[in-house]
Amino acid sequence: MKHSWLFILGMLFVSCTQSKPRRAINKVKASKKVEYSILYNKKINSIQEKLIKDYIQKDSLLTYEYSPYGFAYAVVKSSTKPKKVIKESSVLTFSKSVFLLNNKEVYPEEILTVKLNTSNLIKGIIEGLKLMREDEEIKFIFSSFVAHGLNGDKNKIGSHTPIVVNIKLLKINN
Incomplete structure (x- = not known):
């Protein structure tokens, strides 16, 4: 009986001590990683911009414009239908390749x-799609930052891969 009280008293003494926080093993500052990431993404972006500009120069049949959202596009077939406002809740039917x-x-x-x-x-x-009218066909060129980004689509499109998407807007239901 005497020994069990000593054991319980010893356990309480040991369990009540606070542990000291440990120092991080990785001593590289987070700011260095962020700076590297920014430089890496800027380099990839400049490479993709050059590839897209080269593609546009070779495609002399179409006139391309740049969107404020970071992609280039050209109207392949224009529409005479009036422009409908496309809302976030709109249901759209379109073909895409x-x-x-x-x-x-x-x-x-x-x-x-x-x-x-x-x-x-x-x-x-x-x-x-928000730029389009019904029965209009547009060719879009998306950098990887606007398309599938760092990982690609994990199927047929690789990481950091710009893509060309042909879209024909068939129907807008608001």
Whole structure:
């Protein structure tokens, strides 16, 4: 009985001590990693901008414009229909095909019907659709930053890969 009280008293003494915080093993400052990441992304962006400009120069049949959202686009077939305001809740039906900058087809043409605010489309396509009219066809060139980014689509489009997307807007339901 005497020994059990000593054991309990010893356990209370040991369990009540506070542990001291340990120092970080990695001594590289976080700011250095952020600076490296910024420089790395700027370099990738400049390479992709050059590739996109080269693609546009080779495609002399179309006149390209730059969107404030960071992509280039050209109207392939214009529409005479009046422009409808596309809202976040709009349901759009459109056809889409995806190519690499070397004109290799990645995804063949498919027809999609999506509600804009609940779709899993890339940001570039969402913003591009907002520029369109019904029965209009536009060719978009998206850098990887507006398309699938660092990881690609984890299927056919690799990381840091700019893409060309041909879209024909078929129907707008508000």
